[in-house]
Amino acid sequence: MAKKDMEKIEGLGIVETKYYNMPDGEEFLLESGLKISTLKIAYETYGELNDDKTNAVLICHSLSGDAHVAGYHQGDKKPGWWDDMIGPGKAFDTDKYFVVCSNVIGGCKGSSGPNSIAPETGKPYGLGFPIVSIKDMVEAQRKLLSFFGIEKLLSVCGGSMGGMQALQWAVSYPDEVLSCIPIATTYKHSAQQIAFDEVGRQAIMTDPTWQGGDYYEKEQPSAGLAVARMIGHITYMSNESMEDKFGRALKKEELGYEFTTEFEVEGYLRYRGDSFVKRFDANSYLYITKAMDYFDLQQDKKLHQAFKGIKTRFLVIAFSSDWLYPPSQSKDLVKAFKMNGIDVTYCEISSDYGHDAFLLEFNEETKLVKHFIEKTYKRVKK
């Protein structure tokens, strides 16, 4: 590799999260009919917005993600959650595109959410924060883009819940989205997907420290949130990847005949649960899972009717071993697009990583995404 290329893929270096505040006096109307009077959006941007503002790409994050998708925060050893995909020369090439990622509303990483201060009380909202939907998350992102003067997105992309937002963008604003890349996602939450979320919520809400969501001055319901996260982790991994990674390996030399952590897989889950509670707010877990459960582009229609009149180009990516958002749901989506004559490319990447694959199979994703966006961008510049 030439030295110039080496430098190119070295990444974005130090980046920082910024904040957009909706102007005083304005109110942010939600799908429920309720309003937020002081909307704040945490975001990061990489690359330069071109003069005609045609090179903007929006990345949408999943349940536990945030605005920090790439580059390093000062002092951090780990980069953003999708750094492999975003930067100079990467799939989302910041030498060419202006990449935006913002924390969803209802979240806990800087955007308005249940841990924000309610102006009425001067205390954290808790459950006083209104329920938000995927559509509301998209509306908040649109506010931010309009602050940049961006009227059209070259592309919107996301995995898991990020894919739901990407799809919602194309449905809500078909004329403002040139291309859309939903990855490892679905067009509506199924009964099983709702069920897993509900059990996680129950684990949180039955933790006595949850206190109806009013725990910010004390401690957060760590035990409940850890259990919720552990359930989540099982659904993110495939049976195969768990078997490969852990099998029945023991932490000690032999069975202990006790209820401590004996199997490697138990230790891993407890570790993931415990580390999650240090960086995530339990109420946000409730709000975000609820938003996903509400997500239903199909409603009572036939699925293809949901995508009437859309001109957006699509690249739909699914992973063979993803049983949380299985390829069958992506295929339904692709079929519905085709029935509308929509330009769609579908790729099922063969992977043992389960749902987590969208964060791990970046080599395969890069091949697909890079070419797809370049092709879209060429059309814009014509």
Added chain:
Amino acid sequence: MAKKDMEKIEGLGIVETKYYNMPDGEEFLLESGLKISTLKIAYETYGELNDDKTNAVLICHSLSGDAHVAGYHQGDKKPGWWDDMIGPGKAFDTDKYFVVCSNVIGGCKGSSGPNSIAPETGKPYGLGFPIVSIKDMVEAQRKLLSFFGIEKLLSVCGGSMGGMQALQWAVSYPDEVLSCIPIATTYKHSAQQIAFDEVGRQAIMTDPTWQGGDYYEKEQPSAGLAVARMIGHITYMSNESMEDKFGRALKKEELGYEFTTEFEVEGYLRYRGDSFVKRFDANSYLYITKAMDYFDLQQDKKLHQAFKGIKTRFLVIAFSSDWLYPPSQSKDLVKAFKMNGIDVTYCEISSDYGHDAFLLEFNEETKLVKHFIEKTYKRVKK
């Protein structure tokens, strides 16, 4: 249908649970090396043991089952948990066979378990009860059978954890088991199966009312146990059956934008969780899931080596949509049997009911089981 047949399938009528107590002074040795000094086994029997004691069939129950597998308890509106399969003229024909079912040790339905009184303290064992294994459950059943003077089983059958016991019987006592019917089960718990159990245990053990297992004089950790059961229920149903039964149906007319039970599937799970805590002991949930997690007939060997020298005939049944104990695990088992020249019949029943199918697809199971046992019994009588 002729009147005689009608009477025949009317079932067992009123039955009752009985109790076997190990003679004073004897001790029951466990796989861990620990002992139980006052072993008690709750059991039910149906039909008559023949003079040469060659018509005994042992039914083994799953996680939440008990000794009451068929017939009605006085005053009950519902029969035992597998009444469709056991009774005059049914798959396990009580006109021909002597059917025995006992509650596993570690359980909470009458056999020795964490809620039993420890003779040393006069109080419930709690976590003072020693950890038990599937092998220990089988040893306890063997004690009971020996009390009846039964030296050979015509058949041993069970679904889910019951299937593990059935397999363990054939491995531990190949000369005492003429036929074995493992249904919807596995030869070892996989990392994913351990993971689901561990999250359930964490939900219980992090419930503050659990109190290290010492809650019997207060209240049991209902919230944690309910969450554990909800997780279980998701794994017992298939994606398809959840979608068919609930889809995205709402309990009310429209979305409420609140954290109450909104979707039918949420209401169902909460109901199943809440009703379970009324009939099951949280500590037993810990002990029994741990026994399943320890279950590993393969150990460090090749699987077929685990079944060397077995002469038992097998009927292995799996269900197409069972993702908790998927057909692939049953197929591995069948392959290992065949490598040992063991007489085995395999049937994958096509069903949308997921793991629960072993309790629901009794028509299909009856066809397979009835013929299989009759054939085995004919050989005995020759």
